[in-house]
Amino acid sequence: MEMTTKEKIAHINEYIRGKGFTYDPGMIENFWLSLKSKPFVLLAGISGTGKTQLVKLFARAIGAEYRLVPVRPDWSDSSDLLGHNDLQGNFVPGRILSIILEAKDEPEKPFLLCLDEMNLARVEYYLSDFLSVIETRDLKDGRIVTDRLLPFDSYGDIRFPENLYLVGTVNMDETTFSFSKKVLDRANTIEFNTVHLMPPSGPLPAETEPLEVSNDFLKSEYLFLNRCITEENREFVESVCADLESINHILEKNNAHVGYRVRDEVSFYMLNNRKADLLPRDEALDNAVMQKILPRLQGSSAALKDMLCELFKFFAGEFESLQTPDGETADAMDARLAQGNIRFPKSAAKTAFMVRRLDEDGYTSYWL
Numbered sequence: 001m002e003m004t005t006k007e008k009i010a011h012i013n014e015y016i017r018g019k020g021f022t023y024d025p026g027m028i029e030n031f032w033l034s035l036k037s038k039p040f041v042l043l044a045g046i047s048g049t050g051k052t053q054l055v056k057l058f059a060r061a062i063g064a065e066y067r068l069v070p071v072r073p074d075w076s077d078s079s080d081l082l083g084h085n086d087l088q089g090n091f092v093p094g095r096i097l098s099i100i101l102e103a104k105d106e107p108e109k110p111f112l113l114c115l116d117e118m119n120l121a122r123v124e125y126y127l128s129d130f131l132s133v134i135e136t137r138d139l140k141d142g143r144i145v146t147d148r149l150l151p152f153d154s155y156g157d158i159r160f161p162e163n164l165y166l167v168g169t170v171n172m173d174e175t176t177f178s179f180s181k182k183v184l185d186r187a188n189t190i191e192f193n194t195v196h197l198m199p200p201s202g203p204l205p206a207e208t209e210p211l212e213v214s215n216d217f218l219k220s221e222y223l224f225l226n227r228c229i230t231e232e233n234r235e236f237v238e239s240v241c242a243d244l245e246s247i248n249h250i251l252e253k254n255n256a257h258v259g260y261r262v263r264d265e266v267s268f269y270m271l272n273n274r275k276a277d278l279l280p281r282d283e284a285l286d287n288a289v290m291q292k293i294l295p296r297l298q299g300s301s302a303a304l305k306d307m308l309c310e311l312f313k314f315f316a317g318e319f320e321s322l323q324t325p326d327g328e329t330a331d332a333m334d335a336r337l338a339q340g341n342i343r344f345p346k347s348a349a350k351t352a353f354m355v356r357r358l359d360e361d362g363y364t365s366y367w368l
Helices: 005-018 027-037 051-061 097-105 128-134 181-185 234-252 260-276 281-292 302-316 328-339 345-361
Strands: 040-045 065-070 083-085 091-093 111-116 138-140 143-145 164-170 188-192
Touching: 005 027, 005 051, 005 260, 027 040, 027 051, 027 188, 027 260, 027 281, 040 051, 040 128, 051 065, 051 111, 051 164, 065 097, 097 111, 097 164, 188 281, 234 260, 234 281, 234 302, 260 281, 281 345, 302 328, 302 345, 328 345
Parallel strands: 040 164, 040 188, 065 111, 111 164
Antiparallel strands: 083 091, 138 143
16 A cells, blocks of 8 residues: 555654664654745854764665755855856866756756755855745646756756755764855754763664655645645635734834745645644744754844744733843743743743843854
């Protein structure tokens, strides 16, 4: 019998554990949901936490093609990736053009392209053409098509293949560039900062054979919100949008509110999760808020602190001491987190971290 999506995700988890890697519960489900919702995902965190390995192992677990391209600090525009015409008019192919052509030739096989340490150069400079073209995706005759990636015909009609999935690994430190809101709005940003240094106890699980899936396993099912609302899911989508509306009213106080793109992509993530029955509804929405909304927040103003406190109240419920001397607000948040019964625990914990950082350093952001 054909495996369900939930059974395939469980098989992928077993495959990865059999290779000696363990990720937090729900991580593989979250990664699949992010890829399914949009073919551009960022894996962010400190070095050595298994970001690149996740992409490789996930690709091997489903029988997909895996390609790794290290980003160079001198990349300044899309010609480094796609190619350009030299002074003699000859076309010089870029680093990933051959990967695009491979994916185009095997449309039923998923291709996972990992841009390693992608923020060593400014992402919005060298990836801007990709980001713009991904936004042009549309469904024609059952296939997802985009505008052209190359404005000239040296390699034919080159578009973003529907079976290509772009995953960037990023380390946020003094050697890298931060992300613009243009980039963050267009990606799901999954945080990797949990580290368990103790080796696994007991024998490793037996190695599991990889799956062989078609591109339908990762291909986006939802592209436009108005096209995917049915009588069956209308109430569900409206409940998700109602939660986003409440969050957006809080964000508006600091001019940090999100637009329709974020609303749509959070809705797609939630619809994919509901259809596959992977995560509880609020756990999935907690992931989506962490990945689509909180990474955009940074600054040093008192208005930002007020906004973060209001967000915490939405995520975790009431807590004592909103306006107190430095440090006490974060202490009250930590006390509330220790009580448990938190609706959105990840987002609440991240918000508390950001408030404490603002109190102690005078500046805060999502990134460690």
